[in-house]
Amino acid sequence: MAAGKGTRLNSKRPKVLHEVGGRALLLHVIAAAKTLVPATQIFCIVGHEAVRVQAAVVSTGVHFVLQEVPRGTGHAMQVLKAQLLASGKPLPSHLLVLSGDVPLIRTETLEALCRLHIQERAAMTILTAVPQDPTGYGRVLRLTPGQTEVVAIVEQKALTPAQLATPEINSGIYCFETAALFSKLDLLSNDNTHGEFYLTDAAALLVADGQRVVALQAGSVDEVLGANTIAEMMHLDEAMRAATARRLMAQGVTIFRPDTCVIDAEVNVGPDTVIEPYVQLLGATRIGSECLIRSYSVVQHSELGNSVTVRNGCILDHAEIGDGALLGPYAHLRPESRIGVNAHVGNFCETKKTTLGRGSKANHLSYLGDAVIGEGVNIGAGVITCNYDGEHKHTTTIGDGVFVGSDSTLVAPISLGDGSYVGAGSCVTHPVPAGSLAIGRAHQITKQGWVAARRAARAAARKPEKKD
C-alpha cells in the first residue's frame, strides 16, 4: 500500500519516496516482498502522486493498482480486489499486505508471519510489536493477554481510556486468506474520526463471523516501526544505517565510530578494509578488500578495487578506481572518472570523464576533464586540460609514458604521443608527436645587472638639486 498522502510529513514529496538508508521507503518494502515472491506476484497500490511514485519503482517489475483517491487502507484493498477480479485470473489463496511506510521489515519476519498464518489456518494474521511508546499506532487487542487470538485492532483516536494502556501495536503488515478478506471489504465503514475505510476493521468483522484472527509479535521493534513524520523517518534511517554497519563489520570491515558514518543500505565492502570516522558511502558503492577510506571522504555510486587508499576529504561520484590506487587528500573524482591500477590522483585534483592509466600520477592541483591518459604518465602540478571552448567539449589524448610539466595547459582537442615531453608552463595547442618535446611558452629574457642599474637611476632622480 503506497497510495497515501503522508500529511504528517509536511512535505511535497510523497511519503513512500522519502529515503531511509539512502533508498526510498517503497523500494525497501518492494525489495523485502521480492525476497518472497517474484515481482509478477506483487501489486503496488499507488494514488497520491501516482505517476511520480510509479516512475520511481517501475524498474522493480511489480504490477500497479491505481487507487485514484486514497480513502483509507481498507479502500486500498477494495480497489485491489476490483482489479484482481477484473483481470479474470484465479485469485491467489493468500495475500501478504505490506505498508509502503514500514521499510525495515526483514524477510525472516515475513516468512515467520506467513508460516504462522498457514499453521493456524487463520483468516487474518497480524504482525505486531511492543514499542516503548505505542502512541499513534493502532493497538491489537488479544482475546486474553499472551494468547494468539485477536479480537480487534483499535486505531489510536478510537481507543477508550481503558484501552490506552494496550502496549501491543499493529505494524500494518498482515497475511489474509484472500476469500475471507474479500468477503468483508464491502462491510467496512468510514464512520470514524478520519472518515476513512480502515483495513484494521477487518479483524473484528472476521472475528464476529467466527473466523480466526491471530497475531505474531516481531522479533525486533525497529523493523516494524512506521515513518509518519520526518523525525520518525530519521530514527529509521539511523536504525537502518546501524544495521548496515553491523553487517559490514560482520564481513570483516573495520569501521571506526560507525555512528558517525553514513553508509547506505546497498553498499558493499570487502574484508580488511578500514573506514575512518565521518565517512559517507552512498548509493550502489562497492569497495574491495584491504582499502583505507580516511575521514571526511564521500564516495557515491563508485567502484573501488582492492588496496585502494582514499585519503581525507575526497569526493567520488560514479568513479571506478583500480587496485592499489591512491587518492587525495582532497581529490574530486566526478562521473566517469576511471583511475587505473596503482595510479595516483592527489591533492586538490579534479577529474571528470577521464581515464588515467595504470601507474599514472596527477599529484597536485590539476583539472583533467574529457581525457584519455595512458600508463606511466606524470601530470605535473597545476596541469589543466582545457576541454571546453564555450560550446563543445573536446578530448585530450595522452599516450603512455608522457611527462607533462607543471602548470601546462593542454588546449583540446589535442594529443600527446607516447613518451613525449611538455615543458613546464606550456600552452599546448598543436599535437605533440611521440618522443618529442613541446615547449609552448614565451622565451625568457634575462637582463644582467638590471636591478642595480634601475636602483641607481631612481636614486639619481630623487636627489634634490643644489641651491645657491
Ligand code: UD1
Ligand atoms: C496504519 C494502521 C495502524 C498501524 C499503522 C502501522 C490503518 C487504519 N491503520 O495506520 O493500525 O498501527 O498503520 O504503521 O490501516 N495507504 C494507501 N491508501 C490509503 C491510505 C493509506 O495505500 O487510502 C497506504 C499509505 O501510503 C501507507 C500505508 O497505507 O504506506 C499506511 O497508511 P497510513 O496512513 O500511514 O496509516 P497509519 O495511520 O500509519
Ligand code: CA
Ligand atoms: Ca503509517
